Amino acid sequence: MMDTATLFGLCAAALVGLGLYAFIVNPQPLRKIIAFNVIGSGVFVLVGAVAYRGGAAGWGGDPVPQALLITGLVVAFCASALAIALLQRLAREAESVTLASDAPAAPPATPE
Amino acid sequence: MNLADLFTVAAVCAGAFFFLAGSVGLLRFPDALTRLHALTKADNLGLGLVVLGLLPRVDGVLGGLKLVVIWLLALLASAAASQLIARAVKRSEPGA
Amino acid sequence: MSEALNAGLALFVLALAAWMVVARDTFAAVVGFVAYGLLLTLVWVQLHGVDVALTEGAIGGGLTGAMLVAAAARLRRTEAAARAERPGWPTRAAAALLAGGVTAALAVAVLALPVPAPSLAPETAANMGATGVGNPITGVLLAFRAVDTLLETTVVLLALIGVWSLAPDRVWGGRPGPRHRADPNETLAYLARVLPPIGLVVGVYIFWVGADLPGGKFQGASIIAAMWLLAVMAGLSDAPPISRGWLRLALVGGPLVFIAIGAAGVATAGAFLAYPDGLAKLLIKAIEWALLPSLALTLALILAGVPERPAR
Numbered sequence: 001m002m003d004t005a006t007l008f009g010l011c012a013a014a015l016v017g018l019g020l021y022a023f024i025v026n027p028q029p030l031r032k033i034i035a036f037n038v039i040g041s042g043v044f045v046l047v048g049a050v051a052y053r054g055g056a057a058g059w060g061g062d063p064v065p066q067a068l069l070i071t072g073l074v075v076a077f078c079a080s081a082l083a084i085a086l087l088q089r090l091a092r093e094a095e096s097v098t099l100a101s102d103a104p105a106a107p108p109a110t111p112e
Numbered sequence: 113m114n115l116a117d118l119f120t121v122a123a124v125c126a127g128a129f130f131f132l133a134g135s136v137g138l139l140r141f142p143d144a145l146t147r148l149h150a151l152t153k154a155d156n157l158g159l160g161l162v163v164l165g166l167l168p169r170v171d172g173v174l175g176g177l178k179l180v181v182i183w184l185l186a187l188l189a190s191a192a193a194s195q196l197i198a199r200a201v202k203r204s205e206p207g208a
Numbered sequence: 209m210s211e212a213l214n215a216g217l218a219l220f221v222l223a224l225a226a227w228m229v230v231a232r233d234t235f236a237a238v239v240g241f242v243a244y245g246l247l248l249t250l251v252w253v254q255l256h257g258v259d260v261a262l263t264e265g266a267i268g269g270g271l272t273g274a275m276l277v278a279a280a281a282r283l284r285r286t287e288a289a290a291r292a293e294r295p296g297w298p299t300r301a302a303a304a305l306l307a308g309g310v311t312a313a314l315a316v317a318v319l320a321l322p323v324p325a326p327s328l329a330p331e332t333a334a335n336m337g338a339t340g341v342g343n344p345i346t347g348v349l350l351a352f353r354a355v356d357t358l359l360e361t362t363v364v365l366l367a368l369i370g371v372w373s374l375a376p377d378r379v380w381g382g383r384p385g386p387r388h389r390a391d392p393n394e395t396l397a398y399l400a401r402v403l404p405p406i407g408l409v410v411g412v413y414i415f416w417v418g419a420d421l422p423g424g425k426f427q428g429a430s431i432i433a434a435m436w437l438l439a440v441m442a443g444l445s446d447a448p449p450i451s452r453g454w455l456r457l458a459l460v461g462g463p464l465v466f467i468a469i470g471a472a473g474v475a476t477a478g479a480f481l482a483y484p485d486g487l488a489k490l491l492i493k494a495i496e497w498a499l500l501p502s503l504a505l506t507l508a509l510i511l512a513g514v515p516e517r518p519a520r
Contacts, residue, residue: 004214008255009318011218015225017311022229024303027293030234030276030283034241037272038225041248045255046314052255054327060256063344064328067353070263070345071360074426077267078367081510084279085371089514091283188402195395 009049015042029090033083040076044069116168123165130158144201148194156187214254221247234287238276245269258422259345262414266430267507274437275511340489342420349424350492354481358470361463361499364506368459372450375515381451382519384512390443400442407435415500419489425496429503436508447512449519455505462502466495 002010019038026032047065054062137150163183170176224244231237245268252261295303332344332352339351349357375382390396415428439445448455469491470481477484483491 002211002215004211004254005321006318007211007214007218008251009321010315011222011251013311013314013318014222016314017307018222018225018229020310021303021307024306025295025300026229027295028234028283028287030279031237034228034237034276037241037268038228038244041244041268044260045248045251046318048252048255048257048260049318050321050325051257053321053325054329055256056327056329057333059329059333059344062327062329063332063348064353066257066260067345067348068356069257069260070349070424070426071356073260073263073268074360075363077272078363078510080272081275082367082370084275085374085514088279088282089374091286185406188399192395192399199395 005049005053008045008052012042012045012049015039015045018042029087030084033080033087036083037076037080040072044072044076047072120165120169123161127158127161127165130154130161134158145198148198152190152194156190159183159186217247217250217254221251235277235280235284238273238280241276242269242273245273259343259424259427262422262424262427266427266434270434271430271507271511274434278513338485338488339483339492341492343418343422343424345422346418346424346492346496350495351483351488354470358463358466358481361466361503364503364510365459365463368506368510371510371514379515379518381449382515383449383517384447384509384515385440386516387446388441388443390441394442396442397444400438400444404435404439407431407438411435411504412500415496418496419493425500425503429500429507432500432504433508433511436504437511440512447509450509450515451519458505459502459509462499465498469495 016039019035019040019042022035023032023039026035047069048061051061051063051065051069054065056062131154134150134154137154138147141147141150160183163179166179167176170179221244224240224247228237228240228244231240245264248268249261249265252258252264329344332348335352336342336344336347339347341347341350372384411428411431413428414423414431415425416423418424418428436445440447473482473484474480476482
């Protein structure tokens with residue numbers, strides 16, 4: 001049987017792959033933001049597995065990478081928030097949220 | 113295995129059974145309102161039994177109080193959430 | 209036994225992630241993401257990162273999930289058109305190949321991790337005494353890597369400025385989000401009256417124990433922010449116009465105290481963000497107390513979103 005770090009490390013590798021696939025294939029921008037978060041969580045779990053292996057001095061995990069993970073989670077939240085705000089502004093201005101380069105031009109925005 | 117352990121095993125198993133029943137209800141019941149019924153009844157009772165089963169194992173009164181507070185908060189949240197979902201269902205399909 | 213549980217947990221996480229990829233409806237994928245966040249908290253507990261688990265539950269699953277739910281509901285009418293742009297099979301095959309390659313490379317790296325594992329835990333343990341706090345994560349965040357934490361709070365603030373700057377000119381300085389109105393006798397209003405006092409106590413408690421046990425300011429601030437958002441959503445309170453002076457001051461107050469204490473370290477201890485001997489715990493607590501309200505307000509306003517209504 002695999003040890004915990006290897007198990008969740010491999011799980012993290014698969015999460016990054018799944019997220020990357022979804023990031024490319026799903027056309028909806030909101031789905032891409034979710035996929036970006038799945039990739040991010042895969043990277044975090046990978047670092048978490050490394051931190052788990054570094055457990056010593058009476059602690060179950062190495063506190064330095066764990067502290068970095070907390071910082072990473074907060075920064076990922078900030079990036080998602082900004083991306084969602086951009087997306088909603090795009091939806092309001094253009095009535096559609098396509099990322100396709102050959103999409104029909106958006107109707108001119110009504111003057112406010 | 114002493115009496116407290118026996119109690120824990122029995123209560124947690126009963127709680128797990130209610131979780132299972134609730135999940136089966138969630139998957140098998142025909143519409144949103146009956147699914148809510150399955151979830152709230154079974155999960156609240158399930159979580160309550162799990163908490164009850166874990167109470168003899170905590171060290172100190174504070175830990176036990178925390179467990180009970182978690183159960184009460186879950187009760188409050190699930191009751192309010194199912195009310196809101198039921199209202200949304202009613203609004204979206206006036207016939208229901 | 210616990211190995212089997214771990215394997216089941218990992219499979220469950222992977223299945224949910226796969227489901228998020230293939231789900232047709234974006235809203236369903238969002239709901240999947242919230243459940244995924246909750247499962248990840250269990251993964252963090254199994255990886256002995258209880259602090260990370262709390263952050264994942266509060267921010268990764270909680271706040272990000274709430275934000276995604278709101279966005280999915282608002283973007284629903286664009287859904288059908290965007291779905292039609294699904295790429296053809298050559299792109300999908302290439303994407304699968306790329307994703308498989310990345311996974312394989314990462315898996316090889318995981319299997320080849322060095323033994324014994326490099327660790328900074330012994331050095332952290334040896335120096336924890338200097339910080340005066342008992343939770344190693346708090347020690348690392350506010351003493352050994354305090355510059356990271358300062359930059360992190362700055363990033364949160366910058367994200368808020370970025371969100372605000374997307375406001376149309378006409379409502380610049382106005383109130384974020386729609387004005388929620390709910391029946392004062394309705395369940396949501398009841399919940400918004402009962403829960404915030406409890407949530408405030410829980411949030412401050414999680415912040416308070418962060419010095420010695422798992423917990424901390426980001427987790428506590430997320431809970432407090434969620435309580436305020438609940439009151440806003442129930443129509444009991446309204447988001448303030450973003451042009452208010454007190455609001456701006458409250459937002460930058462925490463980071464400014466952090467920078468001031470850091471700058472004082474240059475004079476008293478010889479380096480930016482160095483603490484004089486014996487005062488470390490006091491200064492760390494001062495920084496945390498200053499950061500908590502600023503962070504709670506910043507997180508709440510990020511979730512409240514882009515200003516949409518004039519201040520009047």
